Amino acid sequence: IFIDKGALKPSKADFEEALPPSCGDGPPPPKKDTALEQAKKAFLATYGDQCDKQFLGEEPNAFSIKYKDKDAAEGDPDKETRLFEFYCSAAAYNTASVYYMTDALGGVLQLQFAEPELDIRYENNDSDGKLLGVTVTGFHTTGWATNPEYDEETRTIRTFNKWRGVGDASDSGTYLFRNGDFSLVQYDVDASYDGEENPQTVVDYNTAP
Numbered sequence: 781i782f783i784d785k786g787a788l789k790p791s792k793a794d795f796e797e798a799l800p801p802s803c804g805d806g807p808p809p810p811k812k813d814t815a816l817e818q819a820k821k822a823f824l825a826t827y828g829d830q831c832d833k834q835f836l837g838e839e840p841n842a843f844s845i846k847y848k849d850k851d852a853a854e855g856d857p858d859k860e861t862r863l864f865e866f867y868c869s870a871a872a873y874n875t876a877s878v879y880y881m882t883d884a885l886g887g888v889l890q891l892q893f894a895e896p897e898l899d900i901r902y903e904n905n906d907s908d909g910k911l912l913g914v915t916v917t918g919f920h921t922t923g924w925a926t927n928p929e930y931d932e933e934t935r936t937i938r939t940f941n942k943w944r945g946v947g948d949a950s951d952s953g954t955y956l957f958r959n960g961d962f963s964l965v966q967y968d969v970d971a972s973y974d975g976e977e978n979p980q981t982v983v984d985y986n987t988a989p
Contacts (some may be wrong), residue, residue, distance in 0.1 A: 822880060831866075841864070862881065865877050879925060879978070890911075896919055914982055966986040
């Protein structure tokens with residue numbers, strides 16, 4: 781038995797959908813991680829020209845977060861969110877990562893990190909002088925996470941941004957997962973440049989009143 785005649789025509793489906801699930805009687809291919817592939821595409825489309833090239837081909841760190849919705853009834857199944865961390869850049873003493881999460885509709889969205897706007901005052905307007913005060917004047921968001929670490933046990937992402945190599949001046953944020961998203965619950969700032977690590981908390985929703 782052989783093919784005597786045939787014809788080809790273009791498919792209107794995406795490449796992955798146009799292919800058969802397997803060849804002949806062979807086993808089906810492993811199930812594709814759709815969320816991971818979506819996150820990779822989103823990361824490369826947005827940051828392919830901004831991140832260090834050596835990180836672009838690396839697999840992201842992937843985490844699964846199961847939780848109960850705040851409005852869930854007793855007996856309702858757990859919900860699941862996927863968290864993906866992509867390394868983006870590395871400098872002398874800071875690294876930067878970008879995070880993506882699956883959303884309720886099955887897509888992926890980039891995680892945004894809230895940070896306070898700071899009014900920092902020094903004696904004689906010199907950062908080498910005495911620190912007079914740190915005041916929060918507002919908030920903004922950023923897609924970058926500096927020196928981040930995700931703790932699966934506490935479900936928190938902590939960032940730590942060194943202002944100089946010795947780490948005596950810095951800022952750090954703690955972001956807690958709840959109700960399907962991460963929220964800023966604590967922000968610490970060490971603005972003294974005094975050779976010691978002595979941060980002060982400027983945003984605190986992590987401590988009971």
